Amino acid sequence: MGESGTRQTAPAHARGKTVIIGSQGRMGAMLIQRAQAAGLAIAGADVPLTPEKLADACAGAAMAIICVPAAVFDEVTAAVCPHLPPAAVLADITSVKEQPLRQMERLWAGPVVGTHPLFGPNPEADADLPVAITPGHHAGPEHLALVEGFFADLGCRTFLTSAEKHDQAMARIQNMNFITSLAYFALLAGQDDLLPFLTPSFRRRQHAARKMLTEDARLFSGLFEANAHSHEAVRQYRQMLNLAAAGDIDLLCERAGWWWQEAESEGEHEAESAGRRKGRM
Known part of the structure; x- marks a missing residue:
């Protein structure tokens, strides 16, 4: 489940198929690979995105994730939407959220959810994998659970936020x-x-x-x-x-120190503990 709530995600077998649009790009290919490794129902489509190819990939999809550059995002999303089942969730992975959400909401009457994986296509094996989730129009708890469940099965940690x-x-x-x-x-x-x-x-x-x-x-x-x-x-x-x-360099140093204050506090605590142990010897 996401960090911001107690929503229960549906089991993988009940969530249906996810289709990755842009499946040969670096991020799209990574999502496909991790989904296959997790045993999820996954399909992909990449250029040329012909109507026949999209119809086949999107058939029966519970969710479509658009993984293409911003320059072609609107064009690709417009090509995908006619082939999605009416109840499918339309999502994306772009690094901005306000503009893509508006684009998706203009093109798709169904539920829209924005996502942003805050890591690249080749994360370290033990890396934290946070994913920001930004609800769009018609996105109810069940649609958010679908999206969160998908990323959770990929080993990611999700959290809810607004696009702004x-x-x-x-x-x-x-x-x-x-x-x-x-x-x-x-x-x-x-x-x-x-x-x-x-x-x-x-x-x-x-x-x-x-x-x-x-x-x-x-x-x-x-x-x-x-x-x-x-x-x-x-x-x-x-x-x-x-x-x-x-x-005003001292002021800047003081402000910048905020990033390391927790580590400094831990260091002071360890030093105090070591001093007490030494005093008991």
């Missing part, structure tokens, strides 16, 4: 990570005189940003532009830079 709250969070977490790294490395680009001064911490950041700013740059650029809250997040970040320019 999701997009506000992703603007600050995903999009700001991209745009600040992009601006930082763009600022330093072409300055050969800096190369002798590179430190291990710089190289770690460079290594961490490489894939995002090269192979996945177009993907993240599209996500930044598709999220209505991205520019507000940039404005908030600019306020932090203004504090740095004004010399």
Whole structure:
């Protein structure tokens, strides 16, 4: 069940078939693979998405999950909907939720549920696999249970949120990570005189940003532009830079320390325990 409620998910055999649209993409293929490993009823369809192929894949489906890029999302969803059973749940996995939900609700009269797996197509074997669930129109408890049950069987942890709250969070977490790294490395680009001064911490950041700013740059650029809250997040970040320019570094350090306060508290507790044990010796 999801973190936010006590809803009971239906057993796998009772949930019916799920069809993955975009089954040969990285995320679609991962969902197919994990669903097959879990013994779920699963079907897939990928380009060319002919009416015949869609009709065959969608026949008897309880849920369809759209796993295609934002640029073709509307077109693909419009092609899929005529082939779905009237009661089927239409879902997606895009990294923004407000716009895709509006698109799906415009094209599908049945239940709509947005999802966002907060991990990539090749997670570590023991990784936490959170999935945000955002209810759309006509999505009742039974439809949410269907979606949550599917991801739970894949080994994921689901939680409910709104599309707006999701997009506000992703603007600050995903999009700001991209745009600040992009601006930082763009600022330093072409300055050969800096190369002798590179430190291990710089190289770690460079290594961490490489894939995002090269192979996945177009993907993240599209996500930044598709999220209505991205520019507000940039404005908030600019306020932090203004504090740095004004010399308020201690204030920034104090604020940033929030991310590690739990670890510091645990460390202090362990130190106190060790001191008590030593005192008893």
